[in-house]
Amino acid sequence: MSNPHEFDAIVVGSGITGGWAAKELTERGLRTLVLEAGGPIDPARDYVEHVQPYQVPFRAWGDRTPFRGTQPIQSDCYACDEIGRKFFVNDLENPYSHPEDAPFSWFRGRHVGGRSNTWGRQVYRWSDLDFEANARDGHGNDWPIRYADIAPWYSHVERFIGVSGAPEGLSQLPDGEFLPPMPMTDAERFARERIHKAFGGERVMTIGRAAILTKDHNGRAACHYCGPCERGCITHSYFSSLGSTLPAAAATGKLTLRPHSVVAELLFDTARSRVTGVRVVDATSGRDTEYTGRVVFLCASAFESVRLLLNSKSSRFPEGLANSSGTLGRYAMDHHFGSGAVGTMHGFDDRKAFGRRPNGIYIARFRNVRSQHPAFLRGYGIQGGASRKDWRRGATMAGYGAEFKQSLISEHGPWTLGTHGWGETLPHADNRVTIDASTKDKSGIPAAHISIRWRENEKAMEQDMVTSAAEMLDAAGCSDITLQSVHNPPGYCIHEMGGARMSRAPSEGVLNAYNQAWDAPNLFVTDGACMASSACQNPSITYMALTARACDHAVTLMRRAEL
Amino acid sequence: MQSLWQGGLATLLVPGAVAGAWRAVAATPADAPTRTLTSPQARLIALLADAILPRSDTPSATDVGVIGWIDAVATDYFSSVQRSDFLDCIGAIDEHAVSIGGGRLESLPAGVVAGVVTSLDSACRRKNLSPAERGYALLKELVVFGYFTSEPVQKNVLQVPIVPGRFDPSVPIPTPVAK
CATH class of the missing domain: 3.30.410 (Cholesterol Oxidase; domain 2)
Structure with missing residues (x-):
């Protein structure tokens, strides 16, 4: 019988990219552990899209006074109302900080499926206008990929998730493989x-x-x-991890999904320059557990993944794992x-x-x-x-x-x-995520300090x-x-990205062209943290396509015994 | 399939705790004991609520339990500061009635009540409102919201489909027939 703490692959996070990593890795035969910081979701019990106003005490009226005490940040999100607030974190248990003169609104969901339960569902391909932008005007680093590299993976994702839309033939907004459009x-x-x-x-x-x-x-x-839709969908008519990718992964028999598992740090073997696994704090018992894997995929959401890397310190990487470039945490963005x-x-x-x-x-x-x-x-x-x-x-x-x-x-x-x-927000080195060592979350893990202007x-x-x-x-x-003119603060768009950017050279970024850490080849970061620029399109489909592409690459390397 | 959704499954999807909370509110009839509103305050609010949304061929505000809902908001939703301000403003409406109508609102004849409501309604889109005007504006918001989100109005008056089953972008609106 195999060791229950040993896996071929570990995926941190079960949201939109974690679900894709789970599907792609298990379907290629890897025994995969998905670690989710929050609890399970049972659609039949927890989804509330058909709850009517007269079924809740305050009918979703007003300024959300009754729960501002525990969700003072989350309650600013349009979807965190009286009916849907269960899908948003308790801010008191999940603190972060920002400069006093640079507010940042961090809207988060910790539960199986993550923010794929509540996301805006808008999906737009990038074009070379976007992938070439940094090189063209000199802001940020040149992306190590172009549209041709990701286009087949956009198709791969679209065919699975189902995207309704109308082809327009625009070079700056490439058409995808669409289901019939909704009518205007x-x-x-x-x-x-x-x-x-x-x-x-x-x-x-x-x-x-x-x-x-x-x-x-x-x-x-x-x-x-x-x-x-932001309250769930019992028919899974919009794409979510919970309704699509996680069931596909489970169907392979290769998936182990462990809720209430807060990853506190990545374990690194300095001699081999490899990540060996993760240390997990059980959110219900508070006990530490370690899991090992041949490859680790970070899909915890952009700034959670950056936070985890920054909190994973070693003699080799005293400023955070995979940070030999010094860029970890920098070039953070939102729309x-x-x-x-x-x-x-x-x-x-x-x-x-x-x-x-x-x-x-x-x-x-x-x-x-x-x-x-x-x-x-x-x-x-x-x-x-x-x-x-x-x-x-x-x-x-x-x-x-x-x-x-x-x-x-x-x-x-x-x-x-x-x-x-x-x-689009220009990538800027001083827009960054660091660690606020004086602030810790409910599991005792140092919090993020987010400074974006x-x-x-x-x-x-x-x-x-x-x-x-x-x-x-x-x-x-x-x-x-x-x-x-609304002047929304950074974070408000819930498109936070960057902080562990892809690059053409190890000196310029954290990840290579396949989302693989330059400093630890068996570590992949495929959520929004990998982004070298933001473009202006809603980013999730690009995260999904990059994740599927990275999984394919990782398994190819493993089969060649190069990982 | 659509009838299954509307009639059964949709109801089954309401979590127990949420359904319980609704029953607590819905069980409060117009004349039931209130938790925060005093009887005179509840009567004043009922008078104004049914002036704003009176009974016709559709129910009035009090017919669908708006007083119980406003009492729930005052008791469990408002902070102590908001609650105190709301009740003060409700009191100011009665003082306004005394100043222009010669008596507390519930003691005035219908025609005079209408004059008081007209004066408050015409003022409440201005800036720098008096306490009575502020109280009326918030009360009107609560009455309209509480009425149109009530179960009887959603189901029987507006006939809101929980699961429409389709999206039609262009449905003709029948021209009203003059009575």
Whole structure:
């Protein structure tokens, strides 16, 4: 009988990349241990997407006062409301710090499936415009890969998870292997045509490309349009680890999933320059356990993986494992997002939508694609959608009495179109994650200290988001256009990435072109920590594709006895 | 399949603790004892709630338990500071009624009550609100939210489908027929 603490592969984290690592490694025959810091999730018991407002005491109303005490940070996240807050950590048990003048919002989920249970489900391929950006303008290091290296792996991921979307033939936003797109509303289709015409075809509005099924796919049912995906999905119609990759891994008979397992450090053999395994603190008993593996995949989420590397010190790496370059923790990023505009659409008042489409529109990046903008580098995409206001408008609407009530029941507010930017952040050495040795989490592990600031390029880009959004609403014929500069702090987009970047040379970064640590060849980091730049697209599909590619590479090396 | 979702399975997916919390609130009828609101406060709120959303061919605010929900918010949701401010502002509404109507709200004839509500409703979109205007604005928000999220209104009035089963981006809205 094999040693229950010895595995071929150890995967730290069961979220969007941990699930993919588990699937790819087990399907290639590796006995794989997945360690998850949080507890198990039973969809039948824990998913709450069909809970109605009248089934919870406060009906998800208000400013979340009752649970701000234990979730003062998490409760700022749109999804951490009275119904869905179970999918977010207790901030008191999971502290981190940031400079007083540089707030950082770190929204986290610790449970099997991680944030794949609550993610935004938007998936966009990168292009060479993105992979060549650092080399082109000199910010950050040159990516060691190009689109051709990852394109087959995007397809591999898309075929498994199911991505609904419309092909547009744009070089900066490559088409994928799509399921049928969700339909646009009349107002959105009208806006798409008007914007296309007004800007000479340079600004293309398409339906969001979403990891949500528009038809049955790989044994999962098509979306039933109930709306709040961030609370779970009993039919697994959107992609999550829990509903897709972990079951595939379990079906091989090679998977061991261990919840409540907080990885405190990676164990390193200096003589062999190999990671030998991990030290785990059991979150329920507090006891330490060690597990060994021939390869270790870090998929704990970007800044948790960086924190773990920084906390894994040895005589060889006193400043954190795999840090011979000195770049570990540096070049941390998030997308800056949310500024734009909203306006009122006209001509569609005799129409409404039926069902709750869990998706919006997307306007592909148009800045610095054909020509250079004078005020900033890189670019942004626009996300949003058109909808009508319902009875909620009554809270601030003039009037009372029977007619007022009837108008809220049978009439609809105007169609409004919202368009808001999601912008690329330049990689900067001083945007970094370090260790705050004076702060420890519930398991006694030193906390992360996160220092990220928006700088001049991000600020200039944000101003342009507002201007261009308003231009497009004007082109779409909107009235009552309201400009919105929101100044969300770093972290708010929940796209934290970087800190253990891929590079062409060991002196420039932590990982090589296959997400393999330069300093420890049997260590792979495939979550957002590996990113050398942020592009402006939602990043999860790139993490998934890189993970699958890294797993294939690791197993190839193992079969050649090179690992 | 759709009827299975709407009728059975969706209900089964409600966690026990959550369902229990709803029963505690839903079991509070309009005239049931309240935990934070005094009887005069509850009567004042009921008067205003049914002025904002009166009974017609659909239920009124108090018909669907809005008072119980507002009492739950006042008791278990608000911080002590928020609770105190809310109750002070509710009291200020009665003082406002005395100043412009000559008596506490529940003692006034319907026409005068309407005048008081009109004065508060027309003011509450301004800035720098008086305590009475602030109290009315928050109360209106609570009444509208509590009414339209109540089980009877969601199910029987709005007929919100829990599982629509499809997304149709363009459904014609029938033109209302004049009565």
